[in-house]
Amino acid sequence: GYRPNVLAQSLMTGRTRLIGLVSNNFDNPAFMEIFDQFTRLLQQRGLRPLLANLSGTQEMAGALDMLRQYNVDGVIIASSTLPPRFVAGCRAAGIPAVHAFGRVGSARGIAVAGVDNVAGGRLAASSLVARGYRRIVFLGGPQAASSTRDRLKGLTEGLSAHGLKPRAALFGTSYSHDAGQSLMRGLLKKGGFDAVFCGDDILAIGALDACIEAKVRVPKDIGILGFNDIAMAGWPAYGLTTIRQPIAEIISAAVEMIAAMTDGAASAPPSRRFGCALIERRSLKPL
DSSP states (O other): OHHHHHHHHHHHHSOOOEEEEEESOTTOTHHHHHHHHHHHHHHHTTOEEEEEEOOSHHHHHHHHHHHHHTTOSEEEEESSOOOHHHHHHHHHTTOOEEEETOOTTSSTTOEEEEEOHHHHHHHHHHHHHHTTOOSEEEEESOTTOHHHHHHHHHHHHHHHTTTOOOSEEEEOSSSSHHHHHHHHHHHHHHOOOSEEEESSHHHHHHHHHHHHHTTOOTTTTOEEEEEEOOGGGGSTTTOOEEEEOOHHHHHHHHHHHHHHHHTTOSSOOOOEEEOOEEEOOSSSOOO
């Protein structure tokens, strides 16, 4: 079977070439693209991914037990929400870890490859204000996620420079289409806003579908701005204007980091922070 061979190899060489790839975003279809890129890059380096789901406390303990049992050489955490106990568990087990899509400087002793989410939120604010929007709502994912908090922080700072502030900030329980659609339905009933900055493209696509359902015209009646630039954002049905984070570069950096650490690097490689860019399609009014 698979596992005995892995354990035999581990006994002979001290290495399994297994890399734990863990996340709690399995309900977000964007993560299927991300896992695809991670597994390809790991396999190109002769490393083998072992997927683990970090959703919930029980799963967190189970995931750590599985990673220890399989004697993984390292772990990549692909999530904006970094459970401190999980990192502590990796450290206690002597497993090198890299946090992809995390907040640079958020935890000691772990290398991070991520985007500057505060700068991304500021870019969202300036892009919306430049297009004439003034009554702007933030629609984010889980409030516990550092990416959600930082994108709202950047938006708030960016709007403040123009004497504005967010009309409201709403948070979904997950980064899912259902969350975006449900939150947007509630917003449309209340009204009083002219644009929504969604802290994730899947949330934004859910919000767009709520507008279609309510016969609200985008961008004529309401502007919608996403974040990430996943493949679906560019589909003709959506044409979502979004803040692009360089997903491929972040994944590549995380794989380079874990490869260096499993090859015996003396210390964790330096964290890497990437910039954002506006990708203009048709869900916002043009300049």
